[in-house]
Structure formats: C-alpha cells, structure tokens
Amino acid sequence: MNEPVRVVIVDDHAMFRAGVRAELASAGAGRVDVVAEAADVDQAVAAIGSHQPDVVLLDVHLPGGGGVEVMRRLSLAPPPSASASTPRFLALSVSDAAEDVIGTIRGGARGYVTKTITGTELVDAIARVSEGDAVFSPRLAGFVLDAFAGSIDVAAVDEDLDRLTEREREVMRLIARGYAYKEVAKELFISVKTVETHMSSVLRKLQLSSRHELTRWANDRRLL
Template identity: 75%
Template structure:
C-alpha cells in the first residue's frame, strides 16, 4: 500500500518595492510579511534597475514619481530584458496623465496609496496572475484613452512643457484653489505660486485661470 504524499506548498510570490519614501516601503513590508517574499527594495531609478536585475521578482510595486526619471523610466529599462516581470504602479496621484503614461510604458495595473492592506495583497495576486488591476476611477481613464476620448498624445506633448512643480500648481489651481491655499499646500510662497501660474499659462498658451480649468478638465487632469 502506497503512503499518500503531501504536495509541496506553492511557492510564495517574490515582490520588490520601488519607492523613494522609506516610511511607505516600511508599511508595505509590514503588510506583506508572512504572505509574500520581499526580495528587493529601491528608492530611485538606478538602484531599482540594479536590484530588479539581480533579484528578478515576480511583481514590482512601482512608484510613479521618484528621482532619476520616475516609474516610466524603470519600465522602459527593465521590460525589454525581463518581459515576464509584472509591475503594479502605486502613487498618491490619481491624475489621468500619470495613469495613462505608466500603463503605456508597460505597467499591468495602477492603484493609489490609500489602498488597504487586503486590497493591496489582492491586487498583487491578480497582477501576478496576468490580470490588469485598476480602481474604478482610474480604469475609466484607461478606457477613455483607448476609446479616444482622452487625447493621449496631446496630454503628453503639452505636459512635457511643464516642470513637476508647475504640474502640481496647475492641478490645484484647476481644482479651484486660491493662490494662498496652493502656497500652503505646497509649502511655497504666494509669489512663487504666481510665478508658476504665469509660466503654466504661457507654456500652454492660455490666458486665464478659467481657460486653465477648462483645459485640465477636458483632459481629465483634475
């Protein structure tokens, strides 16, 4: 009589976290501990490329904005060499240009950093299985982009003219913030806000805050 054997346990997913905020990496580490294997951490593009090349994780949790070129640069450098590596973008931003840009670069999903621990674990598992994962609002951006409702090429071209700080100011102004509120939110002076707004209007060839709000709303940037 043959003694039945117990099948070996399934291998745990190997995860990497690429984010320039140490506290966020610590939080993710705590959430996945005991469920997934964290094999690498990185805080900028160069350290990410080195760590991911050395460890080849199953799923990479990838911040969108960080030093060295952002999550898009990591994707552009890693995916040609490791096409089976899956990337799930995480960001505080829910702006259309960020979502569309990183998906075009090759990420399999995009969730915001207010996601709960169980939701994050579920998103990782689904991305590892080959699914595309988005929150409902962000999924709408992607569908609109592919349907042609959002002019992706125009978003990229126009936004490339703006610095990162100008984008932040633009988005807050378009949401109806007063200059004083923008200054408080971004920890800059009101005079600096005025300078950024003037630069944004000039680069986008707009003449007023009203036009800026309409421009941003048409492109789902607010």
Template identity: 80%
Template sequence: MDAPVKVLVVDDHAMFRTGVRAELGQTGVGRVEVVAEAEDVDTAVAAVAAARPDVVLLDVHLPGGGGVEVMRRTAHLPDAPRFLALSVSDAAEDVIGTIRGGARGYVTKTITGPELVDAIGRVAEGDAVFSPRLAGFVLDAFAGSVPVAAVDEDLDRLSEREREVMRLIARGYAYKEVAKELFISVKTVETHMSAVLRKLQLSSRHELTKWASDRRLL
C-alpha cells in the same frame, strides 16, 4: 503554503516607501514580502536585476525618466517582474502611457493596505488591476471612444513634480493638503505653484483649473 509574493517598492519619497513597507508587513503577512526599495530609475533597474521581485510597485514619476523607463530597461531580463503602478496621478496621459509601457495595473495612492495586498496578488497571477474609477476609463480609452489628451508644449515645460502639484491644486486641494499628499513642505508647494503659473502664463488657480480641465488632466 505558497511562498509570499516578492515586491520591490519604487518611489522617490523615502517616507512613502517606509509607509508602504510597514503597511504591507502588517496586512500582507504570508502573502507579500518587500524585498527591496528604489528611489529613481537607475536604482530601480539595479534592484530588479538583484532582488528578482515578482511584482514591482512603481511610481509613475521618477527621477531619471519615469516608471515607463524602468519597464523599458528591464523588459529583456529573464523572468522579468510584473509592474503595478502606484501613483498620486490619475491623469489620462499618465495612466494610458504607463499601461502602454507594460504595466499590468494602475492604482492610486488612496488605496487601502488590504486592497493593495490584494492588487499585488492579482497582478502576480497575471490579472490586470485598476482603481475602480480608472477601469472604465482605461477600457474606453483603448477602445478609442475617449480621446487621450496629447502632451502639448505647455505641459512639457513643467517638471514631473510641478505636474503633480499642478493637478492637485487644479482639483481644489489646499497647499497644506498638497504638501501632505506629496510629502513635501508647504513652502515647496508654493514655489512649485509659482513656477507652474509662470511657465503656463496663468495668473490664478481658477485659470489653472480651466487650463487643466480643457486638457483632460483632472
């Protein structure tokens, strides 16, 4: 019997890492094994070197530089792992930037446990894996038929967490739904939302939705 795929889970939310570990432990018995966790770029780079995983489940937005920075800093290692992005974001600049950075796949956090186990196995074998809604978009983007939104000065003003909150609010999520999705409090969501509107010089959710839509961020 083949050995299970060794997995490193990288996400800055401890509760999410715990949930992924539990889910993989339940649905991936004999197929995958979580060998380590990391919460930011520095701990992820160290964990890759120490644990020697086959596949890294990598959040796109991380303290210390983001998922692309993890891939850049570990590319030189012998037997470097393959990377599978697991993110709440399906925005153009995140998906394309992460794939260009070296990831073999990109799936969103709406994925089920069995689907994630299957995705990890396929990436370990060298396949490219994408959530269904993203696959066609990625192909079109690399073919040049779909313009990828450029990161503009307005977007640069927002922190990574503010970007996550902005996208969910712009898509119509209620504050409670955003809090649940990002594992933060409703009060924290409100604080981030106020900062987003202030930095972008917008006055309402309606204006924010139009702003994000115009930049293909939804």
C-alpha cells in the same frame, strides 16, 4: 502552501516606502515578501535585476525618468539568467490623471492603483497581478477604455504637459483640485515657498493667469 509573492517597492519617498512595507507586513503576512526598495530609476533597475521579484510596486513619477523609464530599461536589458522570469508591474501612485494611467499601461504595467488603497486591497492587487490579471482602481479603468476607444486625445494632452516638469505636474493637479499651498507642501514633502515657485512656473508655461483658469484647463483635459 503557495510561496509568497516577492515584491520590490519603488518610490522616491522613504516614509511612504516604509508605510507600504509595514502595511504589506500586516495585511499580507505569508502572502507578500518585500525583498527590496528603490528610490529612483537607477536603483530600481539594479534592485529588480538583482532580486528578480514577481511584482514591482512602481511609482509613476521618479527621479531619473519615471516609472515608464524603469520598464523601458528593463525591457532592453538581457535577462540575468535563462531561467529568470519577467516581473509584472503594478503602478502605485498619488496621480489618477488620465495621461499618467494610460502612459504607464502603455509602458508595460499590468495595473494601476492610487495611494488611497488600503493594505488589504493592495495585497489582493499584488496577488492578482502576479497571476497575470490586470488591476485598476475603479475610476481609472474608464481612462484606459476611453483611450483605446479613441475618446481621449492623449497626444494633445501630452503636448501640453511636456512643458511642465514632473514636480510641476504634481503641484498643478493638486492646486487645480482646490488644495491650499500648505496642503500641497505637506502632500509632496516640500516647502510652501517651493509650491509657490512651481505654481508661478506652471501658470507661466501654460499661459494662464489664475487658479480658476488652471482648474478649468485641467478639467477640460480630464486631468482631475
């Protein structure tokens, strides 16, 4: 019988990590073994170096620099031993924006799936990534193909988004998709007042005046 795939879960929301661990225990019994969790970049680098997992489930937006920073720092660190294997990274994120998908794959991830994935699908994705396959949620594969075909101007999108913090980007995408402030607050585990503050900042930085303009701006850049 094959050994279970050793996994580290990296996400800054403790409740989400607990949910993923429970799903993997239920749907992936005997196939997946969660060996550690981490909530930010520093914890992730330490946990991966210590536990040497086969696959890292990596959120895109993390305190300390994000998922790409985790991969960058690990690529620069010396291996803990000559026999140590390099883990494979599978992004698991609420974001399905083109620039997040493309940037994460360019950073070294082998796949990218969204948090709407089922437990069974996630176990299958982990198994495939551990074997070297590239795995994407269906809609996201098109972003990667478009980027390499040159039909998405990633540099221009990045320049606009560089004005926003990671949390502002998350609020921006949800508001642009039509979420109410209360729904955004629930989704991101923040207060409605904080959502309002971030929204005001987003509109100011992007020089927009309304939700309608924000939706059109995001749609034009394929961020929805």
